[in-house]
Amino acid sequence: MHIIKISWLYAIIILSVSLQTQANENPAHNTELQALIDTSSQSELWKDTEWLNLLHYQGGPDVTNFLSQVDDPVFFNAKDGKTNPKNELKETLISLYATNTANHNEHAQCRNIARFNWLKQKYPNSFKQTPHIECKQYNEWRKEVPEEKVSLIFPAYHLNSPSSMFGHTLLRIDPAENEQGSTWLSTAVNFGANIQNSDNSIFFAVKGLAGGYSGTFIVAPYYEKIKEYNRQENRDIWEYPLNLTPAETKRIVLHLWELKNIKFDYYFFDENCSYRLLELLQVARPKLKLIQQFGLTAIPIDTVRSIEQADLMTDTIYRPSQTTSINYLLNKLNKSQQELVLKISKDAQLIHTDNFLQYNKQIQHIILDTAYRYLRYQQNDSGRSEPNAKNSYLLLDAINKTDNFSSPKITFTESQRPEKGHLSKRLAVTAGEYNDQSYMQLDFRMSFHSLEDNLEGFLEGAQINIGSLSLRATEDESQLQHLDLIDIFSLTPRNDFFQPLSWRVYTGLEQQLINGRDHLTAHVTGGAGVSYNAWPSSSIYGMFTARLESSSQYTQAIEPAIGISTGLLQHFSLGTAHLELSGEEFYHDEFRHRLKYIQNINLGRNHAIQLSALRQRQTGLYFTEAQISYHYFFH
């Protein structure tokens, strides 16, 4: 009885509210519109996946549980459009019939062109009485944007810029005919945060992570992205043509126009570039279920994998970065030829001397090409330099005057493919012994890759871990062994051509032996130094480190320490070995040092066995730890 009463009351409220909006909006007396509102309401069209995708709704299935990811009132027609897909549909219909046509470009038929298009397909016999609107800006824009094919673009990892540590994704829309295989003039579709130049860079990282920025879609020529990633940031680009049909591609293009200057919330870890692209793909092909696979994090390469698993990919194309190309060419030369490349890059006239002419044509071509590329690389981050410009010109001129100039082209191997690498999350079960105490340990890592993990598909010498947790249990007690928030270890080898810094930053909580027993201490540890390729597949490093430690056991709130760390990383075919000797001295005179050896044995893509041994001295006592772990990688 009560229920009936309430629903009557509800109906009356709805009726009066809708009567009111109808009174406000002039076109409501239009019979065709009224019929559309009735039909769509009866068939519950607002529940249609395509509608929900176009408005970026999440939640449901009750009408009260929806929330659109769009954070911009302009995007919606109903006042409560962000939370009410049903009202939004009705108000959209009314807006499409709006007779206020002073500014055609701002009319719903133009602003909401994808929604309009979808509704026209749903009701092909309606929309005969809508006002005639000319979407001039849209039509001009469309002349420039192709609509035939879509590729997923993955600029790979770039450790020295935190936003790029996990890679990045964007879409590229191609015309039917890729001008002789070139995609330079294709359209890149990129989702990123809106930043004002006046923003203080210190607050910038925090805002980006915490959601202080809004994100929008940006459409730009693809060659700008090639220059940005391949040349300026020296990141390899992986391109995956997708099997979207021209009709599906067109849906993305239409929807993009709706998203012009529309703001979304931007969060670095989940609602990021990759997440938004999945939404676009679902607009293109509504039956795809991509975004529901991502909750806490949407790591770009994981979204690439989900697209691969949805059978969307048709091919893989590799665009090596400038440094990848230079290193590839350098590997074709012997030591003295490499030295000559360096000399020529400083004085291009040397190509007319016997130093250069003694070599055969093929080697000469490689030397010319490498020296030229190296000069261009040197200017990636700087403005014009006269000696560089002069030498670059002389080399180009020489290349031009060389008959049948040819330089080897780099191709990728299967083991380089980033989407084939181990999955991002890791679970480990460990059995170990600490002095004479045996223990079991459970480890979980949210993401992403450690130096010792299977290298296939990852950048050599690049460790990025976010959120790892270890719980240890002995016979007597169990404890949180450590909780790492961030752990980044970047080993980039130096040679005659490249002199990068190697560095490390990690922070979190870990057990430390203080006053005779374990105490959970907070710490921030960082280091900077150098690394070298001593021999193939190896890396020797040394760095100075600094550490801040905080524990209730200390008299000072924060205890600082400085130290050194040195190690050897060696990749074998069966796995990776890592030997490290490190030590630090605290301000309160405590001295710690440790020797650690880790041997990883890969068992296929997502499984590994890891052995490790540790000998350490702390507060004057020696400890030995040995453990064996089984690692399982999953998504």
Add this chain to the structure above:
Amino acid sequence: MKRLVSSTLLLLASSSAFAVAPGGGGCGWGNALFEGQSGPAPHILAVTTNGTSGNNTFGMTTGTNGCNTSGALGYSGKSMLASVMDEFSEDAAKGEGEAMTAVSVAMGVSPEDRAHFAQLTHSNFSSIFPSQDVTADQVYASLQEMMKSDTQLAKYVI
């Protein structure tokens, strides 16, 4: 978690040295060859957002940054050339490449004539690029001259 991670990343971001390059200026038509990269997005601005700064456009602005910011604009051979002149000079020296193709497309050269355009640019490299100080304006003028005196390409000269 988000907050904790934020503050840690802040530490990281402020401790590593990110080059803040000045914004790119003008359309680049007066730029000399090998101008180097002076933009477009200062590195620090891309730290956690993958965003770009300033003139966000939603169109195919084939001009370099700061050149055109108002929505859709047609390709023009000249602005395309100014944007990719370094890459184009390399392709001209070598006789082929994607920058070469992109410039020929932007200049309106039909697919069947693009190989010829590339070949001709290659053999005229020294006159199109007489020195490292040549500007995009001059290169464009030379290309127009070259096409004008070629029976196959003359029809593409504006």
